[in-house]
Amino acid sequence: MRWVTFDCFGTLVDWRHGILTSADLIAPGQGARLLEAYIRHEQAVQSESPALRYRHVLAEALRRACAEEKVELNEDDAAVLAATLPYWPVFPEVGAELSALRAAGWNLALLTNCDRDLIAETRRRLPVPFDAVVTSEDVGAYKPDNAHFATFKRAHEPTTWVHVAQSYFHDMVPAHRLGIRRVWINRRGERPEDETIIQTALPDLHGLLTVVQDG
Secondary structure (H helix, E strand, C coil), X not given: CEEEEECCECCCECHHHHHHHHHHHHCCCCHHHHHHHHHHHHHHHHHHCCCCCHHHHHHHHHXXXXXXXXXXXXXXXXXXXXXHHHHCCECCCXXXXXXXXXXXXXXXXXXXXXXXXXXXXXXXXXXXXXXXXEEHHHHCCCCCCCHHHHHHHHHHCCCEEEEEECCHHHHHHHHHHCCCEEEEECCCCCCCCCHHHCCEEECCCCCHHHHHHHC
């Protein structure tokens, strides 16, 4: 079977917008600062506690971000990111591009650093259905660990497999390590640490079907 697997947050869902606007709810005017601090801390929390549920990762990384930026955080507000995550916006081109993949006969899956309940809420906002989902809660680890990819491969035995994601660190690096064909959705025009890891880069999902089919 032919599969395209996706990371969700940052790739299909505007993760930065969701965190920034959510942080602004509890600390008006501080969302941009807290977003950048949050990004610095999330990876560390995941590395320290790979079995920690993602909703708790969100809360702990936000606590650390607020402490770093000297923003007062009421403990009841630490759960704001998990509470708002199901409402974070889907990027505008996602519906058409995923629909084109499905119409061309590709199976779609999510490999996500998220909890089952949170991704279930997010899937209600995604404009097309997915045939499979692998979460961090399922595998007890966070990407860039290989566990998501290994679990998906065992369960579905893809004959053709392309992984599509925005995160160089969380997705491109392990997909390269495992020899999986990959497309980097480089929405922010970033420079990869190692250019040889990137096979194909797009600024967003526009034209993804052509890239997948041409490979």
